[in-house]
Amino acid sequence: MANRYxxxxxxxxxxxxxxxxxxxxxxxxxxFTGLVDGLALKCNPPQQDETGNPLSTTGSRSWVLYYSIGGxxxxxxxxxxxxxxxxxxxRRGQEWRSVLARGIDPREEGKEKTKxxxxxxxxxxxxxxxxxxxxxxxxxxxxxRKRDYTSKYGLIKKHMLPELGDRPIGSIEYxxxxxLLKAIWEKIPPSAWxxxxxxxxxxxxxxxxxxxxxxxxxxNLDEDLPHPDEFHQRVKHPSLNWRLVPEFIExxxxxxxxxxxxxxxxxxxVGRSETICLAAWEQIDFDNKVWNRPPEIMKAVQxxxxxxxxxxxxxxxxxxxxxxLSIKGQKFDKGYVSEEGLIFRGSKxxxxxxxxxxxxxxxxGYKRKKVTVxxxxxxxxxxxxxxxxxxxxxxxxxxxxxxHQIGDEVRNTYAATEFVTRRRPIIDEWCKHCFxxxxxADNVSDISEARA
Numbered sequence: 001m002a003n004r005y006x007x008x009x010x011x012x013x014x015x016x017x018x019x020x021x022x023x024x025x026x027x028x029x030x031x032f033t034g035l036v037d038g039l040a041l042k043c044n045p046p047q048q049d050e051t052g053n054p055l056s057t058t059g060s061r062s063w064v065l066y067y068s069i070g071g072x073x074x075x076x077x078x079x080x081x082x083x084x085x086x087x088x089x090x091r092r093g094q095e096w097r098s099v100l101a102r103g104i105d106p107r108e109e110g111k112e113k114t115k116x117x118x119x120x121x122x123x124x125x126x127x128x129x130x131x132x133x134x135x136x137x138x139x140x141x142x143x144x145r146k147r148d149y150t151s152k153y154g155l156i157k158k159h160m161l162p163e164l165g166d167r168p169i170g171s172i173e174y175x176x177x178x179x180l181l182k183a184i185w186e187k188i189p190p191s192a193w194x195x196x197x198x199x200x201x202x203x204x205x206x207x208x209x210x211x212x213x214x215x216x217x218x219x220n221l222d223e224d225l226p227h228p229d230e231f232h233q234r235v236k237h238p239s240l241n242w243r244l245v246p247e248f249i250e251x252x253x254x255x256x257x258x259x260x261x262x263x264x265x266x267x268x269x270v271g272r273s274e275t276i277c278l279a280a281w282e283q284i285d286f287d288n289k290v291w292n293r294p295p296e297i298m299k300a301v302q303x304x305x306x307x308x309x310x311x312x313x314x315x316x317x318x319x320x321x322x323x324x325l326s327i328k329g330q331k332f333d334k335g336y337v338s339e340e341g342l343i344f345r346g347s348k349x350x351x352x353x354x355x356x357x358x359x360x361x362x363x364x365g366y367k368r369k370k371v372t373v374x375x376x377x378x379x380x381x382x383x384x385x386x387x388x389x390x391x392x393x394x395x396x397x398x399x400x401x402x403x404h405q406i407g408d409e410v411r412n413t414y415a416a417t418e419f420v421t422r423r424r425p426i427i428d429e430w431c432k433h434c435f436x437x438x439x440x441a442d443n444v445s446d447i448s449e450a451r452a
Contacts, residue, residue, distance in 0.1 A: 006034035014086055019045040019059050036093035038066040063089040065096055069105045123170025128161050130169045134202045152198040155191050159184055169206050174214040178224055189228040239375030242383035246436045251364045258335030259356035261327050262344045267376045268320045268431050270401050273354045279343045289316045301405050312403045315424040317431035393426050
């Protein structure tokens with residue numbers, strides 16, 4: 001096609017171009033015009049009526065550029081003729097050939113320009129609008145902790161939007177974001193950490209990822225700000241002495257709320273409240289007595305590659321299996337236990353939240369300042385360490401029971417096993433302790449402290 005010379009056609013010649021008839025059958029024909037290498041006018045036969053007679057003498061005609069890139073033949077349409085004039089088709093064909101001469105596929109260049117235009121439009125979005133978009137998107141996702149994102153959004157509105165709210169998100173400089181974070185970094189470390197994380201997610205969602213994200217922590221903010229763990233002492237959740245857990249469980253068994261049933265599973269499986277709230281029947285392997293927790297319901301772990309969620313398989317005791325089967329399909333105050341899907345449901349059928357579990361604590365006669373839902377994980381840990389029978393459960397195994405990562409990232413890479421078999425006896429013994437029905441005799445004074 002491109003190897004033989006085709007003399008340029010005149011306008012009158014192009015106007016006369018038509019389809020072809022082969023053995024009495026009308027077919028399309030491609031006429032190369034010689035005006036631009038590969039530029040042709042494709043002429044289709046006219047449409048026919050129901051009897052097979054042509055509706056006109058001329059069919060549709062359109063401009064097509066035939067070319068190859070990377071050894072692959074392809075085409076580009078430039079519109080219909082005569083709506084797209086010969087001069088316009090020639091102009092566009094010459095532009096296309098000019099780009100091809102640089103070894104660039106104009107199709108890919110066009111896609112990239114469209115992508116950059118869309119990104120530019122995104123970057124012009126005010127930071128306040130981008131923040132609201134991020135918040136609305138997060139809370140609209142199924143099974144998310146809406147309160148957490150609303151709280152984080154509130155902190156961003158308070159500490160970031162007064163200065164940055166009206167600014168196009170793409171114009172905000174690193175030093176500006178850093179300055180605002182520094183103002184709160186050591187005053188309110190937990191909140192400041194949430195602000196940084198929220199702003200990073202807002203920039204990510206706006207298309208400003210990687211090096212473009214001024215709120216990226218690793219290799220960015222971490223070079224100018226100390227990690228909160230370096231100067232902020234985390235407050236331990238108040239926990240019930242492990243010796244008093246059997247008494248608590250005995251009371252909890254008679255407390256007929258949906259939160260009480262969820263709290264029972266929380267204690268017996270050493271879970272986190274969010275994991276319990278999102279527990280589903282299909283995650284429970286009753287035959288092998290294992291709860292296979294998918295990564296999406298687990299707490300995220302910070303690694304060098306960013307935030308990662310890992311699956312976790314927790315062995316279940318016979319008493320836990322019996323408990324689950326006994327409540328299946330049952331109604332309780334403020335909710336019910338389903339037959340399928342999410343195990344614990346609120347009164348309107350949706351998921352339950354932390355508050356459902358924590359509301360049980362004062363109802364059982366304990367003060368929230370002394371006993372917390374998360375604190376039962378500490379109760380388990382203290383029990384494993386204080387074990388009066390000296391069974392030496394082992395730090396590594398108990399940490400895996402709590403779905404903790406073990407040591408540094410390198411060690412976790414080589415200690416990837418779940419230790420399910422070795423964890424089962426520990427979980428069995430913990431559940432036996434929970435259902436033993438009375439406080440352990442040692443340190444009885446803790447009973448009054450728990451109720452104070």
